[in-house]
Amino acid sequence: MSSTGPSDTGPLAPARRWTMWLPLALFALFVALVAYGLLWPASKEVPSRFVGQALPEFDLPPAAAGRPGLKRSDLADGKPRLLNVFASWCIPCAVESPQLARLAAAGIEIDGVAVRDRKADLAGFLERNGNPYRRIGADDRSIVQVGIGSSGVPETYLIDGRGVIRYQHIGEIRPEHIPLLLDKLKEAGL
Amino acid sequence: MTMRFPIGLQRALLCLAILLAPLAAGTLRADDIMPPAPYAYRQLDDPALEAKAQRLMESIRCLTCQSQSIADSDASLAGDMRSQIRERIAAGEEPEAIRTWLVERYGDYITYAPRVTSLTWPLFAAPLAFLALAALLLRKRFGFGRPGADRTDGGGAA
Numbered sequence: 001m002s003s004t005g006p007s008d009t010g011p012l013a014p015a016r017r018w019t020m021w022l023p024l025a026l027f028a029l030f031v032a033l034v035a036y037g038l039l040w041p042a043s044k045e046v047p048s049r050f051v052g053q054a055l056p057e058f059d060l061p062p063a064a065a066g067r068p069g070l071k072r073s074d075l076a077d078g079k080p081r082l083l084n085v086f087a088s089w090c091i092p093c094a095v096e097s098p099q100l101a102r103l104a105a106a107g108i109e110i111d112g113v114a115v116r117d118r119k120a121d122l123a124g125f126l127e128r129n130g131n132p133y134r135r136i137g138a139d140d141r142s143i144v145q146v147g148i149g150s151s152g153v154p155e156t157y158l159i160d161g162r163g164v165i166r167y168q169h170i171g172e173i174r175p176e177h178i179p180l181l182l183d184k185l186k187e188a189g190l
Numbered sequence: 191m192t193m194r195f196p197i198g199l200q201r202a203l204l205c206l207a208i209l210l211a212p213l214a215a216g217t218l219r220a221d222d223i224m225p226p227a228p229y230a231y232r233q234l235d236d237p238a239l240e241a242k243a244q245r246l247m248e249s250i251r252c253l254t255c256q257s258q259s260i261a262d263s264d265a266s267l268a269g270d271m272r273s274q275i276r277e278r279i280a281a282g283e284e285p286e287a288i289r290t291w292l293v294e295r296y297g298d299y300i301t302y303a304p305r306v307t308s309l310t311w312p313l314f315a316a317p318l319a320f321l322a323l324a325a326l327l328l329r330k331r332f333g334f335g336r337p338g339a340d341r342t343d344g345g346g347a348a
Contacts, residue, residue, distance in 0.1 A: 046253055049297045089223075116224045116266055141227045142270035149295030151253035152267075 045170045048149030048157075055163045056147045060137025063114040064122055070111055070137030076163030080188035081109040082181070083157040084133070085145060087117045088125030090153040096172035097129035103178065104132035108185060112136040113144050115153055156181075160188040229276035230269030236280075243276045246285040249302040250275070250292060259302060 059071040075083065084100065086093040104110055112133040114122050117140075139145055148157065148165065158167040158181070167184045169177065234240040247261040254265035260272055278288055292300045304310050 044256060046256075046296055046299055048295060049293075050295050116270070118224060140224060141273065142267055143274070145267070146271060146274060146292075146295065151296065 046151040047170065048151075048155075048165070048168050050149040051165050051168050053165060055159065055165060056144075058137075058144050058147060060113065060139055060144060063112070063117060063119070063136040063138035064126055064131070064133075067131070067133060067136045070113065070135045072163060074135060075111065075159045076161065078161040079109065080158065080160045080166070080185050080190045081111060082185075083111050083113065083159050085113045085115060085139075085148075085150050085153055085155045085157070087115045087153045088121040089117065092172035093154045094125070094129050096154055096174070097132070099173040099175060099178060100132040101130050103173075103181065106182075108182075108190075109134055113139045115139050115142060115145050158184050158188060224266070226266070226269045227273030229273040231272075232276075234276050234280055239279050240276075242285055243272075243279040246279070246288060247272055247275055250289070251300050251302055253296070253300070 055072050055075055057072050060069050062069040075081065082103065100110055110132050112135070114136055117138065119138075122136075137144065150157075152170075154172055156169040156173060157165050158169075160166050166188045167181075169181065173181065234243060244261065248259050250260045250271065252258045252260045252263035252265055252268040252271075254267050255263045258268075260268040260275075275288055279285065289301055289303070293305075298304060298307070298310070304313065306314055
């Protein structure tokens with residue numbers, strides 16, 4: 001601080017010149033970090049940690065007329081299949097129904113878990129969108145949904161012949177997802 | 191035949207219509223209308239058990255509204271999870287066992303009480319490291335433990 005002639009301890013001394021830019025550089029870094037977060041937001045999907053684990057024990061009553069309910073032993077009969085977690089109140093569930101119909105037509109067995117659904121609503125949904133399911137269990141209190149680590153609808157689980165979850169598809173199945181699902185089914189021994 | 195309103199009144203009516211639209215569209219919301227699970231909105235009769243359940247529910251993240259706890263959220267899935275937690279606590283299960291059960295299904299994301307793992311240990315270690323660093327710097331500054339290096343006593347015996 002003392003002004004006793006020219007010295008190298010002043011505010012523009014060579015050693016200190018670059019530190020002058022440090023706050024601005026830190027600020028730029030912060031702006032870049034925020035911009036990155038805004039432009040490429042983190043995924044909000046919560047994948048199930050239960051992939052690779054055997055399904056928990058459950059026994060759901062039938063949710064729709066003409067289709068039996070769903071229990072764990074139905075899903076461990078030696079043949080891989082898809083377990084579709086859905087609901088009539090879920091819009092993307094209607095979007096994926098043509099894809100489910102295609103998979104069912106290709107001989108894939110699809111079982112459904114109808115989450116917090118009213119019988120009348122579900123009947124209307126199946127009438128409008130078709131019914132690719134062999135069995136539909138009514139999960140009125142999200143027991144199976146939470147039991148397999150599902151965080152929303154629709155989600156589709158690939159179950160192998162021993163009742164072990166091999167793959168989880170989050171969100172609606174779009175046409176471009178079908179080859180991947182068929183590959184995974186083949187891997188599981190179809 | 192058509193009703194004509196002054197432009198200001200038209201705007202006011204439009205605003206009112208927009209404000210009231212969600213009420214009219216109540217049946218169109220993309221959520222279920224099932225009655226809630228038994229213990230979603232009902233406390234356990236035993237206050238001690240309810241307090242246990244409440245402490246756990248406040249630290250479990252809602253999967254639908256991801257910045258709320260299931261205790262705070264009105265999402266149906268959160269209600270179902272509250273009911274499951276209360277029923278399991280009433281059946282004698284320990285809160286931490288239920289937390290572990292949930293972490294097995296949803297990962298650490300589900301809990302607001304982070305565990306120390308190979309991924310999260312810096313969160314716990316960093317404050318300690320900063321405290322140690324601060325102690326070191328302050329020690330230097332105050333000159334503790336360095337009796338020969340005090341700067342104020344410059345005129346003492348050499």
